[in-house]
Amino acid sequence: DVKVTQSSRYLVKRTGEKVFLECVQDMDHENMFWYRQDPGLGLRLIYFSYDVKMKEKGDIPEGYSVSREKKERFSLILESASTNQTSMYLCASSPTLRGDVEAFFGQGTRLTVV
Amino acid sequence: DQQVKQNSPSLSVQEGRISILNCDYTNSMFDYFLWYKKYPAEGPTFLISISSIKDKNEDGRFTVFLNKSAKHLSLHIVPSQPGDSAVYFCAARSDRGSTLGRLYFGRGTQLTVWP
Numbered sequence: 001d002v003k004v005t006q007s008s009r010y011l012v013k014r015t016g017e018k019v020f021l022e023c024v025q026d027m028d029h030e031n032m033f034w035y036r037q038d039p040g041l042g043l044r045l046i047y048f049s050y051d052v053k054m055k056e057k058g059d060i061p062e063g064y065s066v067s068r069e070k071k072e073r074f075s076l077i078l079e080s081a082s083t084n085q086t087s088m089y090l091c092a093s094s095p096t097l098r099g100d101v102e103a104f105f106g107q108g109t110r111l112t113v114v
Numbered sequence: 115d116q117q118v119k120q121n122s123p124s125l126s127v128q129e130g131r132i133s134i135l136n137c138d139y140t141n142s143m144f145d146y147f148l149w150y151k152k153y154p155a156e157g158p159t160f161l162i163s164i165s166s167i168k169d170k171n172e173d174g175r176f177t178v179f180l181n182k183s184a185k186h187l188s189l190h191i192v193p194s195q196p197g198d199s200a201v202y203f204c205a206a207r208s209d210r211g212s213t214l215g216r217l218y219f220g221r222g223t224q225l226t227v228w229p
Contacts, residue, residue, distance in 0.1 A: 004157070031215065040123070042203060042221040043158070050215065058216070090157055097215030100146040100165060100207075105157030 003027070004106040006091050012112045019078040021109050023091030032074035033092040033103060034058075034066065043090065049074055050097060081113045117141045118206050120220035127227050133191040135223050137204030140185065144206040148217070149178060149189050152201045161202075162189070194227045201225075 007022035025032065033048040035058075045058030047066040055066050063085060067075040074093075078085055088110050094103040119138045127133045137147070145166050150158035164171040164178045164187065171178050177190045191198055204220040 009155075033217075035219075040221055042118075042120075043205075043217075043219040045216060048215065056215075092157075098207075098209045100148060100163035102148060102160035102163070103217060105150075105159070107157050108155065110155075 004091055004093050004104050006089075006106040006109050008109050009107065010110045010112075012114060013078075013081050015082060015113055017078075017081045017113075019081050019111070019113075021076040021078075021089055021091075021111070023074045023076070023106055024072050025074075025091075025093040025104070026072065027093060027095070027104065028071065029093040029095045029104075030071075031094045031097055031103075032068065033094070034064075034074065034076045035090045035092065036060070037088040037090055037108075046076065083113050085111065086113045087111060116220070117144075118204055118218045118220040120202075120204055120223050122223050123221070124224040124226070127194045127225065129196055129227055129229050130193045133189075133194045133198065133225055133227065135189040135191075135202050135204075135225065137187045137189075137220055138185055139187075139206050141206070141208070141218075142185065143208045143210060143213075144218075145209045146207045147178070147180065147187050148205045148207070149176075150203045150205060150219075151198075152203060152222070158203060191225075194225075196227050196229060199225055199227050 049068040091106040092103040148163040149161040152158040
């Protein structure tokens, strides 16, 4: 069974902290994604990676960075957390960037920055 | 600027009736459209997709219709069940150019199916 696992369901961090969100997939997928979901805004792409050590900016990369040292793991880093980064963060993986092949999502991390 | 739009934030339907969720898009380069369902505190799960070369795709109770000339698609759920109550996201993808690989999502429609 396909699985994308995010390390935390809920996180509370202080403003200015460096925050790491971890995501692991067990499907040997080439591509991994980080989205954030906010009420009334849907899912917005932060970064994605199409191979180990490769990354592409999404639509809202400001304030974030990513790391992909191993194929199965994709980390999202908030360099200095701010209150406007309070959100639901969703990791996804996909075997291809083309076609109608679905992306598989993790269960999400609800991050609150205080 | 949103390339995928779901203009109805919510929809309420009685159990057994049809639910119709709508989605509009602006980018004529999209090749595929996908629908995802999301329950609270869970990640989205894939529901059904359609290629831009088709106008209909059916999977059990779920049917997606695509009208390319109007840049409009809709998801029909028949019959609706209380377990269908969730947020539904429309998403689109292009296989070409600089946006290769990106899924563009709408803002979602909260479907409530009442007994």
